[in-house]
């Protein structure tokens with residue numbers, strides 16, 4: 145179940161708030177400029193499904209999000225359990241970083257933990273199948289895909305080439321709970 149946990153950034157051991165109510169998650173995140181939505185997922189997505197079929201399945205929602213955010217391109221990223229490079233892939237975004245552009249992800253399948261550092265709070269958002277999150281450009285955050293990642297996600301880009309993780313040189317991500 146999708147979940148939001150909010151911490152003070154100095155107190156990783158005591159959550160200020162925990163909610164699995166999608167409307168509450170949406171409300172809390174909207175207050176800090178983060179968009180969270182749940183889409184109707186309908187028919188199950190299988191591992192063998194072509195990425196073009198996944199994109200056409202959600203074409204109306206995709207078109208709306210693209211128009212709202214001015215996202216030029218979308219793609220699909222898929223990771224299956226048992227990936228031999230899992231540890232390396234996990235490390236790639238497991239430190240606090242920013243991007244020059246929004247990080248927008250829709251989870252078609254599986255899950256991932258977005259951790260957003262906004263003002264003096266940490267917002268940990270467990271995104272699962274059917275969840276869309278838009279992390280605004282220049283928001284400090286980290287992402288945990290877990291030790292044995294499994295997810296299929298649609299990604300939205302303003303400029304794919306500009307989507308580089310810039311470290312904040314903080315070790316804060318090591319102080320907070322991870323996915324497993």
Ligand SMILES: [Fe+2]
Nearest residue numbers: 237247287309
């Ligand atoms: Fe990121």
